[in-house]
Every structure is written in C-alpha cells, then in structure tokens.
Amino acid sequence: MEIQFIRHGHGDHLLDYPNRLDTMHPGLTDYGKMQISNLRSQLSFNSDDLVLVSPTKRTIESALLLTGSTSFTICPLVGPRMFPQNPELPFLKCDYIYTRDEISSLYKNITILDLHLECWGEGINRIKQSTFEDYAWKLLNWIQGRHKKVFIISHDGTITNYRVLLGEKELSRNDFLGEAGVYKMNL
Structure with missing residues (x-):
C-alpha cells in the first residue's frame, strides 16, 4: 500500500503568528490556495x-482544490495532533475539528469515515500516545486490503506522528513537511 501524506497550505491562523492561533476553523489564505493549486499538477488521483x-476547514479546502471534487472522505483519525506531545501546552482553537453535523451542513456530498471511536469531541490532538496508536492502527488496518493508494491530507504534527508509528526513528519538528508538502511511504 502506498500512502502519500499531504500537508495543507498556508492557513489564516498563520497570518499573524502566534497571535491568531486561537482562531476557530481557519481556512486557507490566498497564498495557501495558490500553494495547493500548484501542487495539484504534481499529483494524480x-x-x-x-x-x-x-x-478542519483548511484541510477540506486543500482537498477540494487538489481533487477538484468532493470525492474524498473526512476522518477525525487524521485530524490535528500535537508533535511532540506536551500535555502542558494549551489546546488552540485553530486545532478544533468540525463535528459530524457541521461537516454535513457545510459540505454536502462528502463522505465521513466513522470507525466508532471516541475521537469526534476534541479529536486526536491531545489523546494519550497509546490511545492514538491504537486508533491509528485501527484506521490503517481498515484501509489495508481496500485501497492500494491512499492520500492523507492533514497537519504537520499528525503526519509526523504517523511516520513514527510506521517505523521512522528520531523524527523532530525539523522533519515537518511545511505548507503543501508531500511525503510518500510504501507499506
């Protein structure tokens, strides 16, 4: 199975960093939309x-621009996740996820993957590492055998957490992809 992790483009919450990190549901800036539009020519779905x-709004907007359609699936198991984990850091509004009802209301015809895990409230951002690993393996096992190629449009911390889970060693924040970055793995 091939997984391509894609980091969303530049978000509104980064326009006045760090003062806007408590912005609820930030979308992409015009620059972020341009980054994702440029990336589209490098990927094929x-x-x-x-x-x-x-x-989140910024990842959904990235998916809409990349795929040119609503042929994607929203899943809280690829929502924002802090890396490295530090339970003393505050929960920022920019990392709140949409609820299932908000997604259904705002984005018609988009599929929601719900594996019936306790992750729709605050998402996976601050859950214990062991819980994250359990949930992430459930998602990866669900994917296995259903799809040979998977794109995950997510956030730097989440992508790095998945890379560690899948065996990469000694990763740090220096390994973040950055805006509209892509990282491919074969499992």
Whole structure:
C-alpha cells in the first residue's frame, strides 16, 4: 500500500503568528490556495484511491482544490495532533475539528469515515500516545486490503506522528513537511 501524506497550505491562523492561533476553523489564505493549486499538477488521483482528510476547514479546502471534487472522505483519525506531545501546552482553537453535523451542513456530498471511536469531541490532538496508536492502527488496518493508494491530507504534527508509528526513528519538528508538502511511504 502506498500512502502519500499531504500537508495543507498556508492557513489564516498563520497570518499573524502566534497571535491568531486561537482562531476557530481557519481556512486557507490566498497564498495557501495558490500553494495547493500548484501542487495539484504534481499529483494524480484515481477513482479507486482513498483520499482521507482531516475535519478542519483548511484541510477540506486543500482537498477540494487538489481533487477538484468532493470525492474524498473526512476522518477525525487524521485530524490535528500535537508533535511532540506536551500535555502542558494549551489546546488552540485553530486545532478544533468540525463535528459530524457541521461537516454535513457545510459540505454536502462528502463522505465521513466513522470507525466508532471516541475521537469526534476534541479529536486526536491531545489523546494519550497509546490511545492514538491504537486508533491509528485501527484506521490503517481498515484501509489495508481496500485501497492500494491512499492520500492523507492533514497537519504537520499528525503526519509526523504517523511516520513514527510506521517505523521512522528520531523524527523532530525539523522533519515537518511545511505548507503543501508531500511525503510518500510504501507499506
């Protein structure tokens, strides 16, 4: 199985960093939209690929621009996740995820993947590492055998957490992809 992790483009909450990190549901800036539009020519999506998207406005906007359609699936298991974990840091509003009802109301015809895990409230951002690993393996096992190619449109911390889970060693914040970055893994 091939997984391509894609980091969303430049978000509104970064325009006046760090003063706007408490912005609820920030979208993409014009620059972020341009970054994702430029990335689109480098990627190809097939009808049998799975495109999983974090339930945040900036990742959904990135998915809409990348795929040119609503042929993707929103899943809280690829939502924002802090890296490295530090329970003493505050929960920032920019990392709140949309609820299922908000997604259904705002984005018609988008599929929601719900594996019936306790992650729709605050998402996966601050859950214990062991819980994250359990949930992430459930998602990866669900994908296995269903899809040969998976795109995950997410956030730097989440992508790095998945890379560690999948065996990469000694990663740090220096390994973040950055805006509209792509990282490919074969499992």
